Amino acid sequence: MGQVAKRQGPLTDLRVIEMGQLLAGPFCGQLLADFGAEVIKLEQPGSGDPMREWGREKPHGKSLWWPVVARNKKSVTLNLREKQAQQIVRDLVAKSDILIENFRPGTMERWGLGYDVLSQINPKLVMVRVTGFGQSGPYSSQAGYGSIGEAMGGLRYVVGDPSTAPSRMGISIGDSLAATYAALGALMAVHARERTGRGQVVDSAIYEAVLAMMESLVTEYDQTGYVRERTGPILPNVAPSNVYPASDGQMILIAANQDTVFKRLAEAMGRPELATDPRYATHSARGAVQQELDDLISDWTRTVESGLLLDLMEKHGVPAGRIYRAPEMMEDPHFKARQNIIKVAHPIFGKLAMQNVAPRLSDTPGGVVHPGPELGEHTVEVLGGILGLGEDRLADLKAAGII
Structure with missing residues (x-):
């Protein structure tokens, strides 16, 4: 039995x-x-x-x-x-x-x-x-x-x-x-x-x-002829939202593509003027210079240790996190709770x-x-x-x- x-x-x-x-x-x-x-x-x-x-x-x-x-x-x-x-x-x-x-x-x-x-x-x-x-x-x-x-x-x-x-x-x-x-x-x-x-x-x-x-993939092609391509860790025109390097070699995902969230990221970076710069002030503007903006953010994150970087993001209300594997899942306090x-x-x-x-x-x-x-x-x-x-x-x- x-x-x-x-x-x-x-x-x-x-x-x-x-x-x-x-x-x-x-x-x-x-x-x-x-x-x-x-x-x-x-x-x-x-x-x-x-x-x-x-x-x-x-x-x-x-x-x-x-x-x-x-x-x-x-x-x-x-x-x-x-x-x-x-x-x-x-x-x-x-x-x-x-x-x-x-x-x-x-x-x-x-x-x-x-x-x-x-x-x-x-x-x-x-x-x-x-x-x-x-x-x-x-x-x-x-x-x-x-x-x-x-x-x-x-x-x-x-x-x-x-x-x-x-x-x-x-x-x-x-x-x-x-x-x-x-x-x-x-x-x-x-x-x-x-x-x-x-x-x-x-x-x-x-x-x-x-x-x-597949979201709006078919509809985009039907209406505009646009064919989505492989874009690695980003979505085109959604910026900033990418994986950024910290000073200790860790990679941290930061998603600050909404206008109000980007403003808080700029403050965390000590660069509040970025939020009012016409090149970065709106969702569409940031999308047009996505690579430039990612490079700018990466230059800053490379100077910050990953733990401190995550603390800064939390303090300023910016969604961010590590990229987990099984070992990180097993030890994470939120997973445990x-x-x-x-x-x-x-x-x-x-x-x-x-x-x-x-x-x-x-x-x-x-x-x-x-x-x-x-x-x-x-x-x-x-x-x-x-x-x-x-x-x-x-x-x-x-x-x-x-x-």
Whole structure:
């Protein structure tokens, strides 16, 4: 029997079947599990989700990514290519609220698990489908990883320094964005179900999720022909807002692009006249001489130690901060006060640090009750407890390679 932990949050009345793997589907499941949904993750017997093996650092031969993306979930092994397993999915659907999958379009239909079939079994089912290109359109059948969606959605082209080729973000942002929109869509569909009594399909495409974050990029081109380019650490015409060097070699981000804030920065620099200089007095004027202004500010920050520089910015009400890595996050007093990094008990690692649940809810907060489970840890609990399969039946399924 798998571990039993008390779920918490606003979604404790929802049961979710997660049939995806890697990140786009599973991160959607993580978000729902963070807020209390019972997420039953179906994995291939013997191997499981490839995320169990992902990550650069693998102490004890174990992934450090898996405990995060699979936290709060239950693991059930099920060979989805087998008809008996597909029937088990149908039986679970009858007792569930949401199903998440991120296979290539058509896969679920080939298994007899399309929405047309599942909605007949459970008309209230919300089916969340996360793919590279969506369920329709000429590209829908193509393989679509997060990196391709980031490129097609416009993000890759604008990330990085203009002197280099387009860069990636250093995280799998395309997958995570699609998963976030998928979770949002799932909850909107559950809300609509309260009025209509029926579920629906949530179609979350990676490239569309990225495109949705691209601000006015398309509109600028449509109206003016302007194509956004890579601009490194700045946004064109938004000045000053950049990373500036301190005397001790530290880099401090200062954002003083609003007129009143720039005035306070000028006072902190001991150069109050800059705020009334026609070259710098307005947002548009500063944008026109962005490089000149950044050079002027850098010449000053290079004379100030980073701690003193931050103190000056705080004193004068100028937004500023260090660029954090994991070590800085672990030690920062604000992170500690808000419990942004938590320690979760793990059977191998002992106490495992990971980011806490976001956002915060005042009355029904989510939480992390356990890290990613062992492969098949909850198979007996789920199939026996929810579907009522007896020991003999479970033994037969295991012998046949179904579970």
